[in-house]
Amino acid sequence: MGLGRSDQRRGAAGAAVPGRPFWRAAPSTAASEATDGMRLLIVDSSTVARRQLFVPLRTTHQVQEAANREEALALLDRAAPEVILADPFEPGDPDEGPALSWVQRVRHHTPRPSILIITRNDRKDVITRLLRLGVLDVLPKPADADEIRLQLRRAERLRELGLVLSDPVVPTGEMVADGDGLVLRAKPRDTPLPELGIVGQDRRIRQIVDQIKRIAATPVSVLITGETGTGKEIFAQAVHRLSDRRDQRFVALNCAVLSDSLVEDELFGHEKGAFTGATDRRKGKFEYADRGTLFLDEIGELSLPLQSKFLRVLQERSFERLGGNQPIATDFRLVSATHRDLPRIIKDGFFREDLMFRINVVSFHIPPLRERPGDILSLAHHFLKEYGRTFGRGDGLTFSREIERHLLGHPWPGNVRELRHFVERAVALSDGEHIGPEALPAEFSSAAEGPSLQEGLGYASTGPRHGGAFDTLVKRYKRQLLAEALESAGQDKARAAELLGLSRSQVFKLVKELGVPTARAGGEARPRTRTTAVS
Numbered sequence: 001m002g003l004g005r006s007d008q009r010r011g012a013a014g015a016a017v018p019g020r021p022f023w024r025a026a027p028s029t030a031a032s033e034a035t036d037g038m039r040l041l042i043v044d045s046s047t048v049a050r051r052q053l054f055v056p057l058r059t060t061h062q063v064q065e066a067a068n069r070e071e072a073l074a075l076l077d078r079a080a081p082e083v084i085l086a087d088p089f090e091p092g093d094p095d096e097g098p099a100l101s102w103v104q105r106v107r108h109h110t111p112r113p114s115i116l117i118i119t120r121n122d123r124k125d126v127i128t129r130l131l132r133l134g135v136l137d138v139l140p141k142p143a144d145a146d147e148i149r150l151q152l153r154r155a156e157r158l159r160e161l162g163l164v165l166s167d168p169v170v171p172t173g174e175m176v177a178d179g180d181g182l183v184l185r186a187k188p189r190d191t192p193l194p195e196l197g198i199v200g201q202d203r204r205i206r207q208i209v210d211q212i213k214r215i216a217a218t219p220v221s222v223l224i225t226g227e228t229g230t231g232k233e234i235f236a237q238a239v240h241r242l243s244d245r246r247d248q249r250f251v252a253l254n255c256a257v258l259s260d261s262l263v264e265d266e267l268f269g270h271e272k273g274a275f276t277g278a279t280d281r282r283k284g285k286f287e288y289a290d291r292g293t294l295f296l297d298e299i300g301e302l303s304l305p306l307q308s309k310f311l312r313v314l315q316e317r318s319f320e321r322l323g324g325n326q327p328i329a330t331d332f333r334l335v336s337a338t339h340r341d342l343p344r345i346i347k348d349g350f351f352r353e354d355l356m357f358r359i360n361v362v363s364f365h366i367p368p369l370r371e372r373p374g375d376i377l378s379l380a381h382h383f384l385k386e387y388g389r390t391f392g393r394g395d396g397l398t399f400s401r402e403i404e405r406h407l408l409g410h411p412w413p414g415n416v417r418e419l420r421h422f423v424e425r426a427v428a429l430s431d432g433e434h435i436g437p438e439a440l441p442a443e444f445s446s447a448a449e450g451p452s453l454q455e456g457l458g459y460a461s462t463g464p465r466h467g468g469a470f471d472t473l474v475k476r477y478k479r480q481l482l483a484e485a486l487e488s489a490g491q492d493k494a495r496a497a498e499l500l501g502l503s504r505s506q507v508f509k510l511v512k513e514l515g516v517p518t519a520r521a522g523g524e525a526r527p528r529t530r531t532t533a534v535s
Contacts, residue, residue, distance in 0.1 A: 038083055038152065038155070038156055039061070039062045039079060039082045039083075040061045040062065040063045040081055040083050040084075041065070041066060041072060041076075041086075042054060042066070042085050043071075043084060043085070043086035043087070043088065044118075045068055045087070050067075052142065053148070056145055056148075064079045068090060069090065069099075069102045073106070082113055082114065082156075083114045083116060083152060084106060084113050084115050085118055086115065086116070086118070087117070087118055087119045088100075088119075089119055089121050100129060100130070103115060103130065103133050103135065107133060107134055114136045114155040115136055116135065116148075116151050116152075117137070117138045118139045118140075118143050119139075119140070119141060128206070128210065131210045132210065136151060136154070137151055137211075153357070154361065154362065157357070157361045196234075196237075196241060196242075197237065197238070198231075198234060198235070198238060199375070199378055199379050200379065201378065202367070202372035205372065208366070215239075216239050216242035217244055219333060221314075221336070221361045222236070222334070222361070222363070223359050223364075224336070224365075225338055225363065225366070226337075226339065226367070226368070227339050228339045228417075229369075229416055229417035230367070230416060231415070231416045231417075232297065232337040233297060236252075236295045237250060239333075240293040240333070240335070243293070243333060245333055249288055250292060251285050251289040251293070251294050251332075252295040252296075252297065253267065253295070254297040254298055255298045255302050256297070256298035260303050260305075263302070263306060264306055265322060266284060266285055267284050267285050267310070268309075268320070268321055269286070269287055269321045270321050270322035270323050271322065271323040273323060274321070274322045274323025274324070275323070278322075281321070282321075286313060286319050286328075286330045289330070289332035290331055291332070292333070293333045293334075294335070295336075296334070297337045297338075298338055298340075299336040300339075300345060302351075304350070307351065308352070311352065311354060314359075315358075317330060317331060318330065343356075368412075368415050370411050371488065371499060374501075377407060377408070379416060379419055380399065380407050380419060380423055383423035384397050384398075384399065384423055384426075384427065384435075385397070387427040391428065393433075397433055397434075397435060398433060398434055400435065400437065403426070403439065407422075478510065478514060479515075479516055481500065482496070482500070482510055485500050486511075486516065493507045
C-alpha cells in the first residue's frame, strides 16, 4: 500500500500532526477514526507491523498503539483495551522470559483484556507456554486480515458471554463424592491425551487440546472442522469429558446420513399421532441432551428450512415436539462439526450466516493425517494394541518394517478412519504376532510394487546401478520429496517445512538450489486457508 507524504502526517481524525506518522496514537486521544467497535491496543516494536494492523482496523474499532511492552502497560489503565494484539518479543531480549512475564502482568490487569499474539517466534515450547498462560491464540506474521477479524469476532462473542480466555491452564483438583466418602479427582484439564482417546504428538493437535482444556468448562458453542475421517467426534467427546457436563449425556447425530424429515424428527421428537406411523410419543435429541452436550456432525448438510428452526432453538433455548404445542426448555452445550467450507457455502447461499455465528464461538481445525506424518505410526500402534485385545491376541503384536514403510508412504485419503480400518483388517488376516506385507490390501499394491528408497537411489542387491551417480540421484530424490511436500502443503513453504521436519529457511534454500517450481516462489509463506494479507 503506497503512502503519500501528506498521508503520513495525519492524525487520528485526519488532521495533520507535524512530526508524527499517521499510524502512531496521540498520547491523550484514540488513534483510530471509529467511535464504536471494540477498544484495541496494538503492541509491536516494528512500526511497519503496527501499521499493517492499524490501517484495516481503525475504521471499525477504537485502536491505540504502543511501541514496546512498557508503553503498553502505561496505556492499560487509560485506554482500557478489550483486546490486545501484541508481539511481545522485542529486539535485545536475552530470551523469551521478558515477553512471557509481560503476558502474565497483562493477564492480571483489571479489567482483564483478551490477548492475541501475532509473532514470528514459532518455537513449539514458547507457543505452548503462551497458550497455557491463556492468550486467545498465537498467529504467525505476517498477519492475515480474515484471521484477525475472525479472532476479534470470537473475542467479542466471548466477552458478551462474560468470558475472557486469559485463565492459565494449571493443574488443580476438586473433591467429589465417591460412594461413602470424598476423593480428590483431577479436574478435566489435567486429563492426558490417551485418556481422551486422542493420539498424536503433532504441534497442532496438542494446541487444539490445550485450547479445549481452556474452554471446556465454559458454555460456548464449538465448531470443529476437518476432512472426513480426521476424528472430529473424538475431539467433540473431549470437549464433553473435560466440561462440567461430563456426568450428563453426550448425544450425537450425523446430519448427513438422514433425510431432512428424519433429522427434524431426531432433533425435535414427536407427539403421538403427529404423522402416519407415530404411534407413541418420542423424545428427540434436544430433549435427551438437556444439561449435557449435543454433537451435530456434518452440520453443513442441514437444509435452509431446518437451519432456521435450529437457530430458533438456539436463540430461545426451547422447542416443541413435532405435532405438539407445549414449549420444552432445554439446556445443552452445542458442539458441531463439518468437512464443508462454511464461509464458501454461506456465500453460495446454502448456509445461514447468523447460524454460523451462533455455532462458531470457538473453532478448531483438525489437520488431515497426510499433513502430520509423525503421528501415523503412533496411531497405527495404538490401533494395533486395541485390536490385538479385541481379537484376543494380546498386546504383543508388531508390524514389520515393510508394513511401516507402506504406512508412512500411503497418502491416507480417508485419514485416521482409513488407518484404523487398515489395522483392523491386518490383525484379522494375520496369524502370528508379526504382521508382514501379506496383510497389505489391494490398494497398497501399487506402492508395494514401486521402488524402495534404496532402489530409488540407484541400488539393488548387487550394488549401484548407475555408475557412481549418487549425488545426482540424491538431488533428484530431494527435489521429488520437496515438490510433493509443497503440493501437499498448498505451496506453503512453512507447512512444507513442518511436513519434512526442516526449518523454513532450509526449505527456502532447497527450493532455490534444486529449482523446485512454486506458485509463490520467493514469497512469504502463508497457510493455505489464509488468502488475504493485511497491508
